[in-house]
Amino acid sequence: MIALGQFLEVLIGGLMSGVLYSLVALGFVLIFKASGVFNYAQGAMVLLAGLALVRALDLLVANGLPLWVAVILAIGFAAVIMAATAWLIERFVIGPLVNQDGLTLFMSTIGVTFVIEGAAEMIFGSDVYPLRLFPTDAWFLFEGLFPGGILVNKLDVWGALIAGVLVAGLAVFFQRTKTGRALRAVADDHLAAHSIGIPISWIWFVVWLVAGLVALVAATVWGTKLGVQFSITFLALKALPVLIIGGLTSIPGAIVGGLIVGAGEKLAEVYLGPSIGGGIEYWFAYVLALAVLLLRPQGLFGERIIERV
Amino acid sequence: MASIARRLLILATALGGAALSAPAAAQNEQFIPILSYRTGPYAVNGAPYANGVVDYYNLINERDGGINGVKILIEECETGYATDKGVECYERLKSKGPTGAAFINPLSTGITFALTEKTAADKIPIITMGYGRADSKNGAVFAYNFPLLGTYWSAADIAIQHVAKELGGFDKLKGKKISLLYHDSPYGKEPIPMLQVLAQKYGFEFTPIPVTHPGVEQKSQWLAIRQHRPDYVLVWGWGVMNSTAIKEAAAVAYPRDKMIGVWWSGAEPDVTPAGDQASGYKSLMLQHGAGKFPAHADIEKYVYAKGKGSTEPGKIGEVLYNRGITNAMLGVEAIRKAQEKFGKQPLTGEQVRWGLENLILTDARIKELGFEGMLKPVSISCSDHEGARYGRVQQWDGKGWKVISDWYTADESLIEPLVADVSAKYAAEKKIKPRDCAKET
Numbered sequence: 001m002i003a004l005g006q007f008l009e010v011l012i013g014g015l016m017s018g019v020l021y022s023l024v025a026l027g028f029v030l031i032f033k034a035s036g037v038f039n040y041a042q043g044a045m046v047l048l049a050g051l052a053l054v055r056a057l058d059l060l061v062a063n064g065l066p067l068w069v070a071v072i073l074a075i076g077f078a079a080v081i082m083a084a085t086a087w088l089i090e091r092f093v094i095g096p097l098v099n100q101d102g103l104t105l106f107m108s109t110i111g112v113t114f115v116i117e118g119a120a121e122m123i124f125g126s127d128v129y130p131l132r133l134f135p136t137d138a139w140f141l142f143e144g145l146f147p148g149g150i151l152v153n154k155l156d157v158w159g160a161l162i163a164g165v166l167v168a169g170l171a172v173f174f175q176r177t178k179t180g181r182a183l184r185a186v187a188d189d190h191l192a193a194h195s196i197g198i199p200i201s202w203i204w205f206v207v208w209l210v211a212g213l214v215a216l217v218a219a220t221v222w223g224t225k226l227g228v229q230f231s232i233t234f235l236a237l238k239a240l241p242v243l244i245i246g247g248l249t250s251i252p253g254a255i256v257g258g259l260i261v262g263a264g265e266k267l268a269e270v271y272l273g274p275s276i277g278g279g280i281e282y283w284f285a286y287v288l289a290l291a292v293l294l295l296r297p298q299g300l301f302g303e304r305i306i307e308r309v
Numbered sequence: 310m311a312s313i314a315r316r317l318l319i320l321a322t323a324l325g326g327a328a329l330s331a332p333a334a335a336q337n338e339q340f341i342p343i344l345s346y347r348t349g350p351y352a353v354n355g356a357p358y359a360n361g362v363v364d365y366y367n368l369i370n371e372r373d374g375g376i377n378g379v380k381i382l383i384e385e386c387e388t389g390y391a392t393d394k395g396v397e398c399y400e401r402l403k404s405k406g407p408t409g410a411a412f413i414n415p416l417s418t419g420i421t422f423a424l425t426e427k428t429a430a431d432k433i434p435i436i437t438m439g440y441g442r443a444d445s446k447n448g449a450v451f452a453y454n455f456p457l458l459g460t461y462w463s464a465a466d467i468a469i470q471h472v473a474k475e476l477g478g479f480d481k482l483k484g485k486k487i488s489l490l491y492h493d494s495p496y497g498k499e500p501i502p503m504l505q506v507l508a509q510k511y512g513f514e515f516t517p518i519p520v521t522h523p524g525v526e527q528k529s530q531w532l533a534i535r536q537h538r539p540d541y542v543l544v545w546g547w548g549v550m551n552s553t554a555i556k557e558a559a560a561v562a563y564p565r566d567k568m569i570g571v572w573w574s575g576a577e578p579d580v581t582p583a584g585d586q587a588s589g590y591k592s593l594m595l596q597h598g599a600g601k602f603p604a605h606a607d608i609e610k611y612v613y614a615k616g617k618g619s620t621e622p623g624k625i626g627e628v629l630y631n632r633g634i635t636n637a638m639l640g641v642e643a644i645r646k647a648q649e650k651f652g653k654q655p656l657t658g659e660q661v662r663w664g665l666e667n668l669i670l671t672d673a674r675i676k677e678l679g680f681e682g683m684l685k686p687v688s689i690s691c692s693d694h695e696g697a698r699y700g701r702v703q704q705w706d707g708k709g710w711k712v713i714s715d716w717y718t719a720d721e722s723l724i725e726p727l728v729a730d731v732s733a734k735y736a737a738e739k740k741i742k743p744r745d746c747a748k749e750t
Contacts, residue, residue, distance in 0.1 A: 014528075017526065117348075118348070121348065126348065127353055127578065128552065136559070136560065138560050138562070151535065226552070226556075227583075231350040231548070234523055234525055266532070269530070270529050270533050273529075274533075279520065281529055282521040282526075
């Protein structure tokens with residue numbers, strides 16, 4: 001019974017961690033789905049959003065504003081920063097590179113990553129800034145059934161709820177709104193979309209803005225978990241296997257990929273790790289991703305790529 | 310907001326094309342390179358340390374006009390705590406200044422491992438105060454390595470001494486479970502051999518648990534700890550790994566007062582992100598802790614009053630800042646010692662190595678330097694490149710660090726055989742003929 005309790009605890013903890021990875025992966029999916037650009041800068045955008053949020057929040061609270069008012073204003077400020085970032089990226093990076101191939105656009109986002117990281121730390125600081133928007137203690141479930149119960153962290157549950165709401169909202173946005181449909185049209189073919197009157201610049205601004213807002217949501221959860229600091233950018237690396245498994249174009253895929261990566265890496269670390277020296281979860285996620293790549297290169301939920309030759 | 314505005318101004322200036330001017334070397338300057346990390350995942354710990362180092366060198370120039378009239382010339386190089394960048398910085402800076410680098414402080418055990426052979430070949434001392442390779446205490450083999458004030462083997466022994474004291478004696482260690490949560494890098498792995506020796510001697514069960522760089526995700530490690538229920542968890546972390554460990558410990562309800570961090574896991578950035586959850590957390594002290602001493606008053610008077618400080622005045626006296634000034638002071642005193650033999654002029658790394666190896670800081674000299682209360686006497690020799698192996702334990706009470714123990718001295722009778730064994734293997738592997746320390750002066 002102890003072994004089963006431990007297994008369930010690790011499994012649930014892994015699934016919950018996976019959802020938190022999905023929060024970051026969603027930003028990648030959004031931009032790729034709508035513009036065909038693999039946005040390497042998503043981790044840096046989470047950092048920027050988090051720093052803008054926490055620094056504004058600290059300032060407002062220090063000036064005597066009630067916490068709930070300060071939180072709303074700080075989120076508003078961070079959203080404005082992300083909107084400005086989206087505009088700058090569209091205006092000076094992605095816009096001028098329209099019709100360039102995917103690799104060129106990808107390389108440009110690597111450049112954007114370093115600019116955002118450097119500018120964010122220079123403007124907002126490079127310390128660790130605590131953020132406490134959600135509870136971080138734990139529930140201990142089924143204590144009568146398993147000695148010590150099964151630990152479930154409240155922050156992880158909040159993360160899962162937020163991810164669920166995000167996915168539902170994004171699904172409605174993409175499927176039911178005019179802008180969402182325009183985004184999909186631009187993703188399919190920039191020139192064709194432009195020829196029927198869809199303003200590409202505006203659409204790309206919108207998609208980078210939405211990705212920026214998703215980054216802000218991810219920053220609220222990860223900032224509460226780690227404190228807002230540079231290491232948040234490493235989450236991009238945790239999101240990559242999630243994307244490979246779930247597929248670059250599928251929002252539900254980002255969630256399912258996250259669940260697989262989270263559960264897989266935690267179970268591997270706890271049950272396989274001790275026999276081979278431990279510290280395996282970081283690369284084990286990529287083992288899972290490689291296995292999926294071999295069997296289904298477009299990911300479990302990705303669109304099958306069919307090219308006329 | 311003023312600081313944000315200031316940063317914006319800096320950014321605007323940078324974007325405007327302002328270039329950083331490279332320091333030009335004059336003939337009567339002693340060049341000291343500073344390998345630092347002010348960006349990246351470890352910047353929160355690297356920056357305050359670097360600020361302390363830079364401020365102390367500036368103090369010597371501003372207050373004393375240099376070391377016996379020889380001005381200190383510094384240049385920082387950003388390593389990001391990455392070994393490859395550290396090696397690159399070393400290669401770029403080692404020959405600068407009229408006599409090359411006086412010594413090098415890599416502030417990374419990984420970079421130390423990578424540079425050990427290079428610095429020996431270049432005859433440039435590598436000072437690794439409180440870190441680096443523990444076997445390099447043996448100066449007969451490692452002529453240019455100086456793991457001053459404490460190696461990780463000394464730290465491991467001091468940590469176990471403190472655990473034994475809390476339990477009521479060394480005999481109480483038998484059957485206890487002690488885990489090591491470590492950064493999966495040369496740094497984190499360094500104490501393992503010593504802890505294995507200690508586990509064998511005292512009969513406790515030792516379990517090493519690695520955490521992958523940078524340490525943002527530790528859930529599986531802490532779920533394993535929750536199941537294993539160790540009596541103590543030693544934390545060998547750096548940067549975000551430390552605060553994450555404390556938060557995860559809180560999440561699994563592991564008592565924070567049963568966690569003991571190494572001295573690199575016991576600074577303000579390690580505990581403040583965890584808020585109240587960090588209360589009770591303990592760490593070793595590399596002798597000093599937080600707080601201000603006469604040396605700080607001089608820094609405020611001669612450096613900050615002139616607008617030449619490296620950090621916000623409120624951060625003067627934090628743990629890592631103090632470690633930075635201590636490290637810089639030891640380097641300066643080694644140069645001063647070497648000047649007694651080689652003259653009051655810029656010295657080569659080889660000459661400074663002699664100064665390090667013959668450096669003795671008595672209580673009186675430490676007081677004169679303004680470090681009384683931070684540091685105990687140091688005596689470095691050919692056979693002992695560590696120079697001192699004292700430590701204390703501090704505890705975070707939610708607002709500040711409180712010293713909760715007397716001084717411990719690492720047990721040489723346990724450490725020395727391991728040092729001799731491992732350094733002899735290194736000497737054999739690298740075909741180094743150990744020096745006869747009895748003949749060294």
